[in-house]
Amino acid sequence: MKKGRNGLVIGLTILITAAAFWTFTPLALAVPTATNIGVADAHGYTDAHVLVPVNITNVQDGPVPSLIFDILYDNSVINVSEVQKGALTLNWDTPAYCNHEWGTRVAIVYDSVDEHAIQNGETGSVVVLNFSVIGELGDTSVMNLSSIQLAEGAPDYQIGTAPAINGTFTVASALPTATNIGVADANGYTNTQVLIPVNITNVQNGPVTSVIFDILCDNSVITVTDVQKGTLIPNWDTPAYCNHEWGTRVTIYDSIDEYALQNGATGSVVLLNFNVIGESGATSVMNFTDIQLAEGAPNFQIGTAPAKNGTFTVLPYGIINGQLTEITGAAMEGVNVTLTANDSSVVLETTTTNETGYFNLSTVEAAGYYVNFTKLRYWDISTRVTVQSGETKTVNVVPSRKGDLNDNGISADAGDVTMMLRASVYKLTPDERYDLNNNGRLADAGDVTMMLRASVYMIELL
Incomplete structure (x- = not known):
């Protein structure tokens, strides 16, 4: 009996101890994570700066008020020169970063306002890495994320992580350019409209998906009233333009890759419709500045091209x-x-x-x-x-009176009647004045009849 009681005591003791453990030991909660965090492949040009966003996808078990990660890359090809806030962290503190021989460590923390933490389900950029491109054409570098830390907030500040999405950076060819872009000399008359094509010659390092330029002109001589699509861009969006006291800014854009300006393309990108205001002999420059040729995704780098300027002359009528x-x-x-x-x-x-x-x-x-x-x-x-x-x-002209075949200023007189009759029987060679009935036959019966009737004032030869 004593042995049974001892067993009961031991069993109760174990149950009480277990209950106490679960009562006073917190349950382990899930730590912050996400579907992934990382970068896409990117490219840029030697001596250029390229912005590469670090994106997080579908935050879970958040909110996340801070994060840290390392990004490994070849610093003989690219090097982080600045780290900017991302779309999800606009209200956070300025990112901190430190470059090392292997790459860069980045840390960013929120501004202590709870609603500014990254919430569950959110997707977007957390920081934007500003890379300086050091390598030569064709060089590549990994962009591998490691030591990814996603922190939860108070009271436990537990640290989670997320799978990395790694990318490759490639040093690409030069920025988009062309042999030139601009206009030829042109002219027109006061109070007329003149269409002047803006031509681009030999696109290089394209394709080019948008073009912006300013054209400077004397708006007391000419002013832009409309901008039309050129021969190279029939499928692009309608050009946008804005007139200023110095001239006009023009923007054209394409959102469909296959319609972009391809390498080697030459032709008109827009047609400028100028209203000619100036008087005869007036002239205006047509000078191009701030020429921007944009490449497409993912980097949207901006190149330029030499300007081909022209002169507009108002012609005398x-x-x-x-x-x-x-x-x-x-x-x-x-x-x-x-x-x-x-x-x-x-x-x-x-x-x-x-x-x-x-x-x-x-x-x-x-x-x-x-x-x-x-x-x-x-x-x-x-x-x-x-x-x-x-x-x-x-131009001095002496019109012939109808019916005045003998050129004396009198219609259907006796001489005219005689000449018509002689022509009708081929005694003289008639000309177009002998076709009074306008049927294409000279000195026919109808013509003779009309001449005779006009001679006695029965009809008037109109």
């Missing part, structure tokens, strides 16, 4: 003038005068002759034209003229 007279020498008032381009029927300018038969077209751009003269009872006349800037061309 040409003038076409002259006088229209009857075959008798009398001035012809009221003749309609129109100006059309050689390759178009579109009327560019129009006027009428005054009481002295004089006309003047005073805003004629340098080109080839037809000057057309029309008036009832007279045959239409078109004269081809080529005009240079500032040149005056004089």
Whole structure:
């Protein structure tokens, strides 16, 4: 009986001891972690600085108020020159770092405001490493994270960790550039619009995904009213521009990689639509500054290219003038005068002759034209003229009266009737004035009839 009681006492003692242990020993809680923390592959150019974000993915068992890590790299290729706050740590204290022969140790702690700690589920950059690129073209360096420490807050400040995502840094070729970018000399006339292409020549170290430039000009002479896409960028976003007192800033951007400007590309990137304000003889520079050629992801490095500057000159208009007279020498008032381009029927300018038969077209751009003269009872006349800037061309014309075949200033007189009849039986050779009915046949029966009827005032030859 005593032995049984002793066994019962021992058993109770063990249970009491175990209960006391679980009562007074805290449960071990999970320490902070994340899906991973690390860097992506990156590249940069010798003597350049490259920003490489250190990203944490899906924080767990947080919040995390501080972290420490080592990043190992070849400091003959890259070297940390600065550590900046990341997107998740903007309110934290400035990061501390120390370079070693093997790489850099980084530490960052929050600002003691609990809500600024990194919360569960958060993903983003914790710091941004500013690497100075020392190596030569083609050199590479590991970017391996180790000794990763994620601290929890009060009261226990337990330390967790997370798997590392390591990257490789490659020293790439030079920044994006081109042989040049700019405009050729251009000219235009007061109160006209002139499209001037901005051309890039031989893109190098691309592809180029965006372009920014300033163009300086005298806005009392010319001013940009619109910027259109060039031949190289039909699929890019619509160009953005802003006019200033010194000129215009232009920005163009592409978000689809295959549309970027590839190496060797040459052509127009934008078309500048200038409104010409200045007077004849005025000039303006078209000088390019702050040219930026951006590469794409992941580094978005900015290069430039030499500027090709131009000069805009406001041209003097040409003038076409002259006088229209009857075959008798009398001035012809009221003749309609129109100006059309050689390759178009579109009327560019129009006027009428005054009481002295004089006309003047005073805003004629340098080109080839037809000057057309029309008036009832007279045959239409078109004269081809080529005009240079500032040149005056004089065109004196003697229109033929319809029905006046003998050129005496009288329509459908006995002489005209006789000439029409003789031409109808091939006794003389007719010209286009013998086609009174405008059917393309000279001195046919219809033309004879019209001449005879006009001679007795039964019709008027209009």
